[in-house]
Amino acid sequence: MYRDEVPQDGAILEQWHEIAYAVDEEGNYVLVPSAGWEPSNLVNVQAWELIAAQVSRALEQIHRGEASPLLYHMERNQMDVGLLARYVGMSRWRVKRHLKPRPYAALKPEVRARYADVFRIPPHKLEELPARVEWPVETERKLK
Amino acid sequence: MTIEFTHRQSAHCESGVTSNLLNHYAHPVSEAMAFGIGSGLFFGYFPFIKINHLPLITFRGAPGSIFKKCASRLGVQVQSRQFRAPRRAMDALDASIDAGVPTGLQTGVYWLPYFPAALRFHFNAHNLVVFGREGDEYLISDPVVDHAVRCARADLERARFAKGALAPKGRMYSLGKVPEQLPLPAAVRRGIKEVAFRMVRVPVPLIGVRGMEMLARDVERWPQKLGDARALIHLGHLIRMQEEIGTGGGGFRFIYAAFLQEAAQVLECREFEALAQEMTEIGDQWRRFALLGARRCKGRDSAENTFPALAQMVRECAQREKFLFNELLRVLDS
Known part of the structure; x- marks a missing residue:
């Protein structure tokens, strides 16, 4: 991954940045802040959807007594x-x-x-x- | 009491804490170096161990091992304690801070209020350094956060006594005696040897490149075995383990490439530079897998991201890593 390829997709990290390792023009490694990457955001949302589904199932069970x-x-x-x-x-x-x-x-x-x-x-x-x-x-x- | 401590953000919590602590004792050891010497890279696929009904997949070694191995290979003394009683654990932390010792803690992310809400799951092996206290608040250098943060005593206590898998039991640790000169070349060699051995020499089908091959075989079978909906959940879980915060990308392959690049200088070995580049390309391949896999999870199907095609990508990663780690062993032995 090159420095200018470090994803800056935002969303779930709010104002946060995480650190990515990428190579510069000379091929040397540098640390680059990343605002997030769409594929990992997507699977994070998927994990929350599983939790949300379990919670709504629980609520239904409670309402049914x-x-x-x-x-x-x-x-x-x-x-x-x-x-x-x-x-x-x-x-x-x-x-x-x-x-x-x-x-x-x-x-x-x-x-x-x-x-x-x-x-x-x-x-x-x-x-x-x-x-x-x-x-x-x-x-x-x-x-x- | 506040200890003068330089907070540096890092990709992974444990290697970050290790590096920040060593830097505090005037040894400029980078995060990648700590990760490499501590043999942080790993691959393990344990389909019979389920977490939330999903198989255990890991791209890193056992929690705590990076710090322990890195310190011992560098000849640095370590103090580490666990506790039964939360109050005593907090008192011991206070005493350590009052004595001017930056103190590492193992914590459960779920209970840390400053952590981004979207990443708060029950993960109990998150490392951070406490470097001060003001009244009821602690000053914390959390390596995955870009600035130093504060955390209330009650919350920190809860995080230190998180329950379940990998429960920290209040674990706190610090560096003791640090030698003036660190034996870097020997430590680097030992760090690489262990990882390479684990990746290509251990005769267990669950770990290293054999684990990846087994994973590839299962990825191919997920749709038939689990049905489409569960197969996508498994795929998403795999990508999450590979890419979620604290990996630096590509399941730690990039940070390891950065380490190999530094190792080339420490060992004065040009061959490592080419291998570092190969490791980068392998990391890129893992990223492509995540990208295409995530598209499938989103319902954007194409010939490129069928389950057999994704499995083939994992297999390619396995093949290339097999070559790479064998090369590393060959170069080290020559």
Whole structure:
């Protein structure tokens, strides 16, 4: 890659630049700031679309009464049961149970507080679900 | 307390931290040099290890190894600690900063508020240097950011105790005794030898050029095996592993070419210059693969970017790297 080929495509890095290694006219390596590259932006968006799809599936399940609000927060924070269990310091089995509406409704305040702390929200906001989820990138395309 | 520390942005976090720390102790070792001596280049394809239902593909060595290997090959002493209790980990960091020692940390990117939102995934082996503290805020030289940043204590503590794969467990590290003269030529040779050995000599089909060949075979089969939608997600994942921030482009092939160019001078070996150029062209080939693959992900299909055609590009990369690393071994042994 030559210095003048270093991509400056912008978008997901906001005002950021990353460093690219490229060769100058004499063939020597130089460090060049890059505003981003369209192909890597594209696959980054694809990764977010996967997360967004999982979150909307979670919201549907919650609205149908099949899951507790914890499922939304878990997916929103890009976690699975195993990772969430590590963060709250409980067994996977317990966390899995708390993802069901009935056991969730019976949770003690201390346990709710542990979840809320991991998700960095006050405990009384655990049940607050957004009508529309904001993502750091445009996730317009639909993925199955 | 603020330590006078020069922040230099780099392509990759770990080689950047290693280089910045060495520079602090008056040894001008470039990022590419740290990457090469620390044997940062790698290829591994582990289809049976899944992360978020996607196969583990890596273009770099195990996290932590660049710093460790680079320091040990240069005869630099390293202090490294892990912690159980977050509070003690933060106290130890404070003590280290108060003693005037720039201190490296392993962190989870997800919890770092200054990181670009679009890149905040659960990746737990991100390296940065803390070089000061003002009240509840830390001054941080994060090598992939273009300027020094600040981070609140609570956030940094969370990032140091991120959970899951590669959990840092509060790991902090710093340089101890640094020799006056660094044994660069010997370190460069050892760095190259290890990478070349891994790429062409290890008899395991998952790593090195054999791993690439296996990946190529699977890329060709993804549409039949996974269906079109999943095949595209796998392809996008592969490109992300290759190109997302912290690689310097082309799955670290360009930064390695820059290293080979410097190595040519250190070892006074003209043959390395030609090999550096070949490495650059291989990096270009990886980039072409990413470009055409991304077009396919976007739904712009052509004869150029069918899955068999993309697999063929990976195979070409493998063939050229096989030749290149064998050449490197030959030149080093001659």
